Amino acid sequence: MTTSTATMRAIVQRAYGPPEQVLELAEIDRPVPGDDDVLVRMAATSVNTPDWLTVSGTPSILRLGSGLRRPATPVRGSDVAGTVAAVGRDVTDLRPGDEVFGAVWENRARSRSGTFAEYVVVPADRLAPKPPGLSFEEAAAAVMSGITALTAVRDVGRVGPGTRLLINGASGGVGTFAVQIAARLGAQVTGVCSTRNVDFVRSLGADHVIDYTVEDYTRGNDRYDVILDNVLNHPPAATARMLTAAGIFIPNSVGPGGGLLGGLPRVARAMTMRWGSTDVRTVTCVPDRENLAAIAALLASGEVASIIERTYPFEEAARAVAHMFGHRSRGNIVIGIDGR
Numbered sequence: 001m002t003t004s005t006a007t008m009r010a011i012v013q014r015a016y017g018p019p020e021q022v023l024e025l026a027e028i029d030r031p032v033p034g035d036d037d038v039l040v041r042m043a044a045t046s047v048n049t050p051d052w053l054t055v056s057g058t059p060s061i062l063r064l065g066s067g068l069r070r071p072a073t074p075v076r077g078s079d080v081a082g083t084v085a086a087v088g089r090d091v092t093d094l095r096p097g098d099e100v101f102g103a104v105w106e107n108r109a110r111s112r113s114g115t116f117a118e119y120v121v122v123p124a125d126r127l128a129p130k131p132p133g134l135s136f137e138e139a140a141a142a143v144m145s146g147i148t149a150l151t152a153v154r155d156v157g158r159v160g161p162g163t164r165l166l167i168n169g170a171s172g173g174v175g176t177f178a179v180q181i182a183a184r185l186g187a188q189v190t191g192v193c194s195t196r197n198v199d200f201v202r203s204l205g206a207d208h209v210i211d212y213t214v215e216d217y218t219r220g221n222d223r224y225d226v227i228l229d230n231v232l233n234h235p236p237a238a239t240a241r242m243l244t245a246a247g248i249f250i251p252n253s254v255g256p257g258g259g260l261l262g263g264l265p266r267v268a269r270a271m272t273m274r275w276g277s278t279d280v281r282t283v284t285c286v287p288d289r290e291n292l293a294a295i296a297a298l299l300a301s302g303e304v305a306s307i308i309e310r311t312y313p314f315e316e317a318a319r320a321v322a323h324m325f326g327h328r329s330r331g332n333i334v335i336g337i338d339g340r
């Protein structure tokens, strides 16, 4: 593959700080795919926790990994939905014009470019065909949120018919997928959210909804076989007390707070509980073809949907990140890229 000097528009981060101050639209070199890679012309991406963490640079200890003064990679974003523009010479099963979705994970050895851009280079094994009935926006919203939820519920929590599952943060990007997937698997789902989202979470399939402004689930009488905690706003020991004898605690958040360490001490406390009597398990979101196909099948079935609160135009990507940073998004926040 020859080296290209073509350029593209991208949302570039030059420093850590509030999204509107540190993200700007710029013209940069278009990335060039290697032999195993695919160049995707982006149609939509979505905003996820790693994006606002890296934009804000908080908790600041995370800068040890992303870059001390500014992020080492300037373009954020990991969820891909778009059209194949070119393929590396070893890619045989995708061709220009194919509509695909998938992921680029930042800070991992194989990632090369971010998705807040008109073009992105993606390892071919991190892409799958986009289901034809699905919009690019719906596909983009389903990658990190959908696969994290699927992995948490199906694989880590091993949720099945009758499993009593509590989902803290049921109305967010991960939570809305988790509620729908768990309900489809026959679990007895309890969702935790604020007042304005109670009916919404119930409409996704939750059997019970706890309004956290009225009731603290760590002080209730009910016990759960699995607790998926997407917020980590309670001490882990208080959450673990709500488990049944063989219950599974899935802490799935960096926890609240900024400063040097943010919620990381709480994450550490949750992890050390696995040396006691609590079954603590973590979720690793792997956007490989198997998981992409599984989430695509769920979406194509019509029984699970991508919930999108808002799609921002490309030029307003900073506002999209700020929206997510507010921790009140209902479902997912998407960025449309090709101006359709």
Ligand SMILES: NC(=O)c1ccc[n+]([C@@H]2O[C@H](COP(=O)([O-])OP(=O)(O)OC[C@H]3O[C@@H](n4cnc5c(N)ncnc54)[C@H](OP(=O)(O)O)[C@@H]3O)[C@@H](O)[C@H]2O)c1
Pocket (backbone or CB within 6 Å): 048, 049, 144, 145, 148, 168, 169, 170, 171, 172, 173, 174, 175, 192, 193, 194, 195, 196, 197, 212, 230, 231, 233, 252, 253, 254, 255, 283, 284, 285, 324, 327, 328, 329, 330, 331, 332
């Ligand atoms: N393991 C992985 O690989 C992986 C991948 C992706 C994400 N994650 C983690 O998953 C977590 C959730 O991500 P997300 O994208 O779903 O976040 P999100 O969309 O930003 O979550 C927003 C939601 O959080 C809810 N919320 C805020 N405070 C709450 C509280 N005190 N109690 C209950 N709900 C509360 C809000 O509901 P209300 O408006 O009703 O308050 C809102 O719906 C993150 O912490 C992230 O780190 C892990």
